[in-house]
Amino acid sequence: MTVQISFTLNGRPTTIDVEPATLVTELLRETLSLTGTHIGCDTSQCGACVVHLNGLPVKSCTLLAPALDGATLLTIEGLQGAPGSNQLHPMQEAFREHHGLQCGFCTPGMLMTAVALATEKPVLTEADVRHGLEGNICRCTGYQNIVVSVMAGAAAMNAAKGE
């Protein structure tokens, strides 16, 4: 048995039939071939799967697909500047500039959390960022450069807003 859901995915209206027990991670990765959202655990601890649901960060590995009906979903694939271009979002630019990634596996989830943090609070302290990243594990970077990246990215997002 399947149900039909309609939602906005990275700016595009999408209608699709899903099994009600489908997780959003599975829907994105398997059905829609959007593999940028990663799965790093089975206990909602790692944050590799963070996406924005109606503008708020959520762990998509604990979200069932029917919950998307009528919602707006943003994944890492929808974060960039111009669609189809190689232009980066200011937060992506900041991660690149400050070496906020190594193997890149945690990176999409980190970026989605970071953008949400910066959107929620315009001026972020180091403590805010460290606290805000509690739900995202990175095994490679030791976090230091991620924290620096998020602060720089937030500043850049603010500057862009002010223009």
Place this chain on the structure above:
Amino acid sequence: MGNVIGIGASPKRKEDQRFLTGRGNYVSDIKRPGMTAGVFVRSPHGHAVLRGIDKSAALAAPGVIAVLTGDDVKADKLGSLPCGWGISDAKGVPMKEPPFPMLAQDKVRFVGDMVAFVVAETPAQANAAAELLTVDYEVLPSVVGVLEAVRPGAPQLFDDVPNNICCDWELGDKAVVETAFRKAAHVAKLSLVNNRLIGNPMEPRAAIAEYEPGTDRFTLWTTSQFPHVVRFLMGALVLNIPQHKLRVVAPDVGGGFGVKQFHYGEEAVITWAAKRVMRPIKWVASRSEGYVSDRHGRDHVTEAELALDETGKFLAFRVNTLANMGGYLSTFGPNIPTNLYGPLLGGVYTTPAIYCNVKVVFTNTVPVDAYRGAGRPEATFVLERIVDVAASEMGIDRVEIRRRNMIPKEAYPYQTPVLVQYDSGDPVGCLDGALVAADVKDFGIRKAESARRGKFRGLGYSTYVEACGLAPSRFAGRLGARGGLYESATVRVHPTGQVTVMIGTHNHGQGHETTFAQIVSEKLGVSFENVDIVFGDTDRVQFGMGTYGSRSLVVGGAALSKATDKVVAKGKKIAAHLLEAAEVDIQFEAGQFSVAGTDRMKTFEEIAGAAYVPHNYPLEVLEPGLEEQAYYDPVNFTYPGGCHIAEVEVDPETGTVTLVNYTAVDDVGTVINPMIVEGQLHGGIVQGVGQALFENAVYDEGSGQLLSGSLMDYCMPRADHMPMMKVATHSTLCTHTPMGVKGCGEVGTIGSPAAVINAVVDALSHLGVTHVDMPATPNRIWRLLQNASLPVAAE
């Protein structure tokens, strides 16, 4: 020409664009036409006789294509997983080497041991069918700790391995050490545990296997740090697939830290099964599955004694260790607590006599193998803990006792009493640098300030040396390595002057695409953008040993450097012909071949073009094309070292340890890309801090259940556990690698555990605390404080 970015620069990484935009290509992202799903059925018992498996219900379940067990493996006469390193005891008796079957036969020996593989149309169907498999186990008592495993009457894993001892290994001159101990003014003693760790790269392991009947070829995509080694071990030794019929691809891999360095049974089973079902199969581990199947790290129990004269000079060091191997020998398992541990017990000190005995022991736990640092963090921890103990017992300052015993810079090359010869280093320089950077002189002020808030503050030092850039082959061969440890690189210059490099190391976060491109850009004078690095595919790359033991830049970079030299040499020949000059008169600089003392020149692009369009070309003496290959086998290990200083604050009310400052000064040789090196240091330090403060793999004795079996029960360091760290390099150049590099991937993990624990002990020393085992969790510290039976509140 264009944008040359060379050694010492920090360009933004080439690999970042795809990772930042979600366009990385990890194994779990790959889909193949007609792909099926595979699921492993694993033992829920630590130790049991496998009496039989009833497949019928599982086979009848919807979507099921195959159910394979150990009996099928036997029927197909397949090999078991090979161990890549054979060690022997002092009398030359080889280690006990029981077979490690790819699917369990007759017995299971740890929770997670694989008993069957189910293939179905979808993952859900495969999981459902796996539930229907009836496995008849006769449960036996498990033994999980090394002390328990060697006791008389302990459960025995293998009939022909008495007392579960795989090998009783030793190194050093026992008699000389005993004599030195008799003359000692003081002997410090310490018993300690080096806790078992789970590597936890963020990408769980995964594999896809496919068989093409048309060409009789197999392809295996796997999350591996060394695809060529998997091809060799699996093809030649397990499945009997000729090397040219087997392609192994390790695409983007989400972290390794050693965990993805081994040949795993899952890779062999899925490849074998793909031909049996004639369809591609995909398996992706869950994190929890990784906890019971990824190889674990560390797990030592050690008794150490340090003999000193009345001035605090080290006379001799004696170490007895029981090292846990788990249920079977993994690829490098027996090598880690022996060859990568004993020879590093000298550290940066002039200790003249060292003896080390290691009993390598089987238990009913996940096999243990190399995890970031592998053997060297264990050696550093023992040594740097006991130095602190000795200092405190003898009333000598901890920095002073280290200084008195350090190998002076002028004494290099330095031969230790335990095999290795350090080629270069400056431990005192690193120590001095770290003391300043950590602002040690004002520590007393900070401690007093903590005390006013009711907190105990402590400072901890750790100095270390490691052996990395694994190789050389000849040396490794003498120590029992069953493979070579060189590296290879091919530099392909295209007719237009762009360059593709095929290299045998594997990039899983270390930034190879950037660092190696810098080397080529500098050496050939070509634009950084015009260099691509290819790795991780046995069909595209000639051969290679992969990435582990901080060997990529040290050994792979050297091969690359050699190959570019060959390109230049051939380019000079072509230029000499085109410029009508003698070859010896041709100079190559900044991407231009010129005739010395003239303005006649050809650009690198012109030479590349001429090599591929040989209209005017000395075909009698020179082949067309511009592509060169080099294999490089080093003459020695490289020896990075350094000094780490940790500062902690302990809350006596809760037992919580907070890391408040961290400083590291490391000697990693030449730094090609400072940004990447710094990132490697950060990551390594936090992994070591994880071991010291949070991480612990805990088994239940008797049942053999892994109690810390998921991210819910195994505490990983998170962003808010860490302060901003200060890292710096104080480099001496390696004397034998072409660019002077030493390696940097593991130094953080090697230096940090001892620094942090020494700081914790320092914070609690006024209560009579002399040692704290890792991890220093709030619970452990709180209990220590209760037992200290002293007023808990700070004065």
